[in-house]
Amino acid sequence: MDLAFTAEELAFRAEVRSWVEQNLPKELADKVHNGKRLTRDDMQGWARILGKKGWLGYGWPKQFGGPGWNAVQKHLFEEECALAGAPRIVPFGPVMVAPVIMAFGNAEQQQRFLPGIASGEVWWSQGYSEPGSGSDLASLKTRAERVGDHYIVNGQKTWTTLGQYGDWIFCLVRTSTEGKPQTGISFLLIDMKSPGVSVRPIKLLDGDCEVNEVWFDNVKVPAENLIGEENKGWTYAKHLLSHERTNIADVNRSKRELERLKRIAKAEGVWEDVRFRDQIAMLEVDIVALEMLVLRVLSAEKSGKNSLDIAGLLKIRGSEIQQRVTELMMLAAGPFSLPFIHEAMDAGWQGNFPGGTLANAPLAANYFNMRKTTIYGGSNEVQRNIVAQTVLG
Amino acid sequence: MDFDFSDEQEQLRDAVRRWVDKGYDFERRKQVVAGGGFDRAAYTELAELGVAGLYVPEAHGGMGMGPVEGMVVMEELGRGMVLEPVAQTLIASALLAGYAPDAVQADWLPRLAGGEALVVLAHQERRNRYDPSRCDTTATQTATGWALTGQKSVVPVGDHADAWLVPARTAQGVALFLVDRAAAGGAACTEAYGLQDGGRAAELHLKDCPATLVTQDGAAAVQHGVDVGIAALCAEAVGLMDKTVATTAEYLNTRKQFGVAIASFQALRHRMADMKMQLELARSMSFYATLKLNEAPAERSLAMSRAKVQLGQSMRYVGQQAVQLHGGIAVTDEYIVSHYFKRLTQMEMLFGDTLHHTARVSEQMEETAGVFA
Secondary structure (H helix, E strand, O other), rough: OOOOOHHHHHHHHHHHHHHHHHHHOHHHHHHHHHOOOOOOOHHHHHHHHHHOOOOOOOOOOHHHOOOOOOHHHHHHHHHHHHHHOOOOOOHHHHHHHHHHHHOOOOOOHHHHHHHHHOOOOEEEEEEEOOOEEEEOHHHHEOOOOOOOOEEEEEEEEOOOOOOHHHHEEEEEEEOOOOOHHHHHHEEEEEOOOOOEEEEEEEOOOOOOOOOOEEEEEEEEEEEEEOOOOOOOOOHHHHHHOOOOHHHHOHHHHHHHHHHHHHHHHHHHHOOOOOOEEEEHHHHHHHHHHHHHHHHHHHHHHHOOOOOOOOOOOOOOOHHHHHHHHHHHHHHHHHHHHHHOHHHHHHHOOOOOOOOHHHHHHHHHHHHHHHHHHHHOOOOHHHHHHHHHHHHHO | EOOOOOHHHHHHHHHHHHHHHHHHHHHHHHHHHOOOOOOOHHHHHHHOOOOOOOOOOOHHOOOOOOOHHHHHHHHHHHHHHOOOOHHHHHHHHHHHHHOOOHHHHHHHHHHHHHHOOEEEEEEOOOOOOOOOOOOEEEEEOOOOOOEEEEEEEEOOOOOOOOEEHHHHHHHHOOEEEEEEEEHHHHEEEEEEEEOOOOOOOEEEEEEEEEEEEOOOHHHHHHHHHHEEEHHHHHHHHHHHHHHHHHHHHHHHHHOOOEEEEHHOOOHHHHHHHHHHHHHHHHHHHHHHHHHOOOOOOOHHHHHHHHHHHHHHHHHHHHHHHHHHHHHHHHHHOHHHHHHHHHHHHHHOOOOOOOHHHHHHHHHHOOOOOOOEE
8 A cells, every 4th residue: 555656657747747837828827826717718728739739538548549548647637737727628528528429429420529529629518407407317308309310409408518609519308208217318419500509698696607508499400410329318428427537526626726725815814813724724634635535546446456436425525625615715815805896807907906916806706606516516415315325225 | 556455464454353253242342341441361362363563573573564554453443442452552562663772672572562561652641631742740860760750641551551651851851761560569550440432541650660761752752652543543443433334324224213214314314425425534534644654753743633633523423423323222331333432432532632633734734735746
């Protein structure tokens, strides 16, 4: 049993660190380190840089042009990117739909869609949740009716993250109402420029429109855009969830944000306040424990010995910690987190932020925004159901 | 970066588990408690397994093993709430092997390894709470060596120990001494009592008591001993919490009310999920403590403090909720869960509680993330 990474793993990490340092634009890292608003170009620009290196699809197998990294390498790559201040990779293309296309799509679909995803040129959105179908996703109603060589799609998706930038959307749609709800769902790829597709941004409590509603009004979708077989879509979607994904814990980003919290605490004079400092110390211990949990899962995956069925714990704890970091940052700024000036969260704003510390401008918005983490990706209550199943049967 | 156990470590685990399952069930433990909280015969059986010599170097007749083996053994002992203080033997072995003059090592380590000598760390005083650098016990140099005067409290199996490792203050600062009970005679008196978990401890009164110097660097040695103790305690707690969670799950699946197993009630299912969370966080930090036990002192002690902060929260939650989910039977003496709970509670107060270690982490916190990476 050994805490240290191997020499090969350390060499790999050094290689990634060096490449990120040379290729991550400084202005972009500054934005991320300071919680500034990211533009479409920011996010897609980084995707394109990674794409050129062949690292946007960093989890892809070699067979499909991926680097073929193991679990530890993927973790180290994620960590180096997060610590350096790289923007989060928009996952819908490279992390979510691509593996489904690789596993269940045909050769034509793979040739048609994967290059655009790998390069970062094509922006994908996820069409899963509906107003009436959140935790109970299988109850979804967006209908796809087969007519000749097309599907006619009618319905509505919601919470479509960054859908306003999406070129394509992968959707779970209902193709049958017989039998159990899960057995009537299909996995369909839809061009968002198709007539009948409309996107309406949803303004969130942080003042920005991170998510959208997407309406489908008699949208004609070629039958070649169906992945695999009709009514098998639910199993394809579940396939994604079946690998242990340690990045769900987001521990790397939480480490980076912990450092940001300490900077803010110092700037606000609460680093010397024993009581506030103790709160940071407790959070630091929580992050160490989460990191150790992640490393245990990675080790189990690496050795193939004891598979640790604790993905739910990573999501629950990871999300709680993400929230706590934002909470303490906001509390550190105290009353000076309260001014809400929308433009102040853009990089390069030249105004006077009340209190004089621009770093405080996004803190409350960050805190408000992160309340989503315990809700999405399987709410923490649903995750607790799943964890309980592993203990109680 | 590897968290698998070797075949030898798995075999060690199996051997101790078999002894606990067959030789130290809840009935035997009740008898040990009734007999005062310590059974020399049980300790001897453990010594025969090699457990007493785990940290003793091979040159002195021990197994010469390391922190991971210690963790495995303590987890298994924790599952059975074994009262015989193997953790103290680990501490004493590490302190003697790490700090004592050769003659003292040669005199004591082989007997430690064989189980003939039980040596415990007596660092707690009435007024030093969790800070071993506060030490009111004094040591004065005599013609023949050293003489200690003072009182140590809550000394594990203090009245059965063959020797105590005693911090005492000299003119230069805190030093660590070995007091041989046989040699001390009336200069060392103990008042023994039972503990909340059924174990045994004693007040140790020293009056001009002859002692052998282990090291002048008492502060460093005691801190090291405490750190070995924390790592052992974390592992023991993980084994016990694992057992507690499993026992609770079995109860929920068996107990029926309103015509159904109470395991079907979501509130209770979520509580079990939270208990599992605390168990796995604790296990993760127990691994962390074990893997940091051989680091340089500052890094080692910080790691132990971090671990104890997590373990403190986990032990309290798992213990309290195990009782809650069992309902009335868990507050009876007859049923085992109240004993799990009492042991988990007691461990909070050993080697520094959660609040104490939070302060240590806080004081030493760096500006960087300061975590593993």
